[in-house]
Amino acid sequence: xxxxxxxxxxVFYTAAAWSVALLIFFPVFWTILTSFKTExxxxxxxxxxxxxxxxxxxxxxxxxxxxxxxxxxNSVVISVxxxxxxxxxxxxxxxxxxxxxxxxxxxxxxxxxxxxxMPAAAVLIPMYLIFQRTGLFxxxxxxxxxxxxxxxxxxxxxxxxxxxxxxxxxxEAARMDGASLGKEIIYVLTPMAIPGIASTMLLNIILAWNExxxxxxxxxxxxxxxxxxxxxxxxxxxxxxxxxxxxxxMAIAPILILxxxxxxxxxxxxxxxxxx
Amino acid sequence: MxxxxxxxxxxxxxxxxxxxxxxxxxxxxxxxxxxxxxxYRLLSPERTGWVGFRNYSWFxxxxxxWLAISNTLLLVGGVLAITIxxxxxxALLIDLPVWGQGPLRILVISPFFxxxxxxxxxxxxxxxxxxxxxxxxxxxxxxxxPILFMESYPMSSVIFIVSWEWLPFATLILLTALQSxxxxxxxxxxxxxxxxxxxxxxxxxxxxxxAITVVILIQTIFLLGIFGEIFTTTQGGPGSASTTLPxxxxxxxxxxxxxxxxxxxxxxxxILANIVAYFLMRSxxxxxxA
Numbered sequence: 116x117x118x119x120x121x122x123x124x125x126v127f128y129t130a131a132a133w134s135v136a137l138l139i140f141f142p143v144f145w146t147i148l149t150s151f152k153t154e155x156x157x158x159x160x161x162x163x164x165x166x167x168x169x170x171x172x173x174x175x176x177x178x179x180x181x182x183x184x185x186x187x188x189n190s191v192v193i194s195v196x197x198x199x200x201x202x203x204x205x206x207x208x209x210x211x212x213x214x215x216x217x218x219x220x221x222x223x224x225x226x227x228x229x230x231x232x233m234p235a236a237a238v239l240i241p242m243y244l245i246f247q248r249t250g251l252f253x254x255x256x257x258x259x260x261x262x263x264x265x266x267x268x269x270x271x272x273x274x275x276x277x278x279x280x281x282x283x284x285x286x287e288a289a290r291m292d293g294a295s296l297g298k299e300i301i302y303v304l305t306p307m308a309i310p311g312i313a314s315t316m317l318l319n320i321i322l323a324w325n326e327x328x329x330x331x332x333x334x335x336x337x338x339x340x341x342x343x344x345x346x347x348x349x350x351x352x353x354x355x356x357x358x359x360x361x362x363x364x365m366a367i368a369p370i371l372i373l374x375x376x377x378x379x380x381x382x383x384x385x386x387x388x389x390x391x
Numbered sequence: 392m393x394x395x396x397x398x399x400x401x402x403x404x405x406x407x408x409x410x411x412x413x414x415x416x417x418x419x420x421x422x423x424x425x426x427x428x429x430x431y432r433l434l435s436p437e438r439t440g441w442v443g444f445r446n447y448s449w450f451x452x453x454x455x456x457w458l459a460i461s462n463t464l465l466l467v468g469g470v471l472a473i474t475i476x477x478x479x480x481x482a483l484l485i486d487l488p489v490w491g492q493g494p495l496r497i498l499v500i501s502p503f504f505x506x507x508x509x510x511x512x513x514x515x516x517x518x519x520x521x522x523x524x525x526x527x528x529x530x531x532x533x534x535x536x537p538i539l540f541m542e543s544y545p546m547s548s549v550i551f552i553v554s555w556e557w558l559p560f561a562t563l564i565l566l567t568a569l570q571s572x573x574x575x576x577x578x579x580x581x582x583x584x585x586x587x588x589x590x591x592x593x594x595x596x597x598x599x600x601x602a603i604t605v606v607i608l609i610q611t612i613f614l615l616g617i618f619g620e621i622f623t624t625t626q627g628g629p630g631s632a633s634t635t636l637p638x639x640x641x642x643x644x645x646x647x648x649x650x651x652x653x654x655x656x657x658x659x660x661x662i663l664a665n666i667v668a669y670f671l672m673r674s675x676x677x678x679x680x681a
Contacts, residue, residue, distance in 0.1 A: 120488050124488075125489065125490070128484075128487040131484060132485050132495055133489075133491070133495065135481055135484060135499075136495045136498040137498065139481075139498065139499050139501075139555075139558065140498040140501050142510075142513055142514065142517070142555070143505060146517065149517060160523075160527075160531065161532060162525050204407050204408050207404035207405070207407070207408075208404055208407065208409075211401035211402075211404040211405055215397055215398060217398070217401070217402075223405070227408070227409075227412055228672075229672065232612055232615075232664050232668040232671075233416065233661060233664060234636070234660045234661065235618070236618065237420075237640065237658065237660040237661045238420065239657065240422070240426060240653050240654055241418065241419035241420075241423055244422070245418075245419070245422075264411060264412070267408060267411065267412060268412065321504060324506065325504070325505075325506035327508050327618060327619030328618045331508075331618075331619065331622060332641070341506070342507070342508050342619065345512055346508040346512075346619065346622055346623045356516060356517060356523065359512065359516060359517075360513070360517070363509045363513055367504065367505050367506060367509055371501060371504045374500065374501070374503070375500075375501075378496060381503075381560075381563065382563050382564050385609060386602075386609060389605045390602050
């Protein structure tokens, strides 16, 4: 609904909008900035926007100490693994619901979403016990499974809304031209479905990377990802701000960058196609 | 185009998702119900047996329980109110003719991608810390005493942090809805002499109703389970001042190691979530008709 306005007004609007946006973004910016300071200037009062002694030591120290690479690698394996596994299970389901809808398809989708409303804390004990008994506790496999199940309804829903927009006339045309089911899937449907699958994948990697209940409660040491690492990163007296900031920056940077690329699909995806 | 065989194939394709979700829902739930009627403490595993509703009555008689319920509702309600009111205002602002709308969107959405423990930890330490936080520096600069955020205002601090995380989501969805509003309608209203406020009240707001509903639905699902932010900052304290229902269950299970009581709390949480979900689903069915 943008309308033509005078330049003076536009300057005013732009200044206002940018001020608000920068204010919202400021904590992220400040964390990144602090990660390059020395511990002394990180806690300087009044706060220093420009420090005299920029350094990369914090990154080196965090990376070298405390097994940071292992936490990082666990996060990668768990978020990517659970998303891929979820896609394998969800693609056929979403596909058939979009192209061969039955009377109950809508109910089924609603039921799937309702499983997400079960509070995770409510089933913490059974999950904990099952994981202990089956040897899945504190393993990456266990967390891949748990996060896959947690995000499966979202994956099915997102794929469903994307697949539904593929016109079924195209399928009929391909069939009339004598394409077999296999050819139909490989040459006609897949190319049209790939953008939807890609954005579903991106968003679910983000959700899984940022998950902070199962990743904290179902791990101790071996499989603990970055969420557990940061949650346990506590030391008083403020002598660790620069290192905390470096660790935080490393924890959020990959997802922040992925997120910037997929922000356009975020709205569509997370509202299950209800807002476009 | 649905023949008999393609119907059968379709069911087969849906089956894996339905089966794993069904197991994921029913097995832990059944176990939780079972444990909720049992005496089961990890610290004294030899004493077991049926205790009827004693685990439940412990919850209902605990003063912490009602505090946890009201904290949970306060958290959900507070964050929803803040994110929707500010979200509408910021969306209206960004939707104005401005330079650099793309970069603006990227700046505004960023907090959404920060994982909860990191968001909580940077707010707690870099900003709200009573000695070294930025707010404390400002307070000192103004000659005031620094505020003890996590000690004096634990719930408000948690609500503030969670609102910062979810404001981008609300803003972006409301902005998307706003951008699909036709400018002709607004111009026509303007020509007829409608003021900016009545244009907002009678044209813009009704257009955004659906988006606002969706924001409420999606955020509620996530907000009912908030855990990482509390775990990182207040640990539910001081005392039980910022303990929510999920956190209370966590404390019973992991710290008190009383599985029976934690399970009873879990069932109460499920019932509560179902009451909320019932109302959500009813409006969701209407709103999500893709």
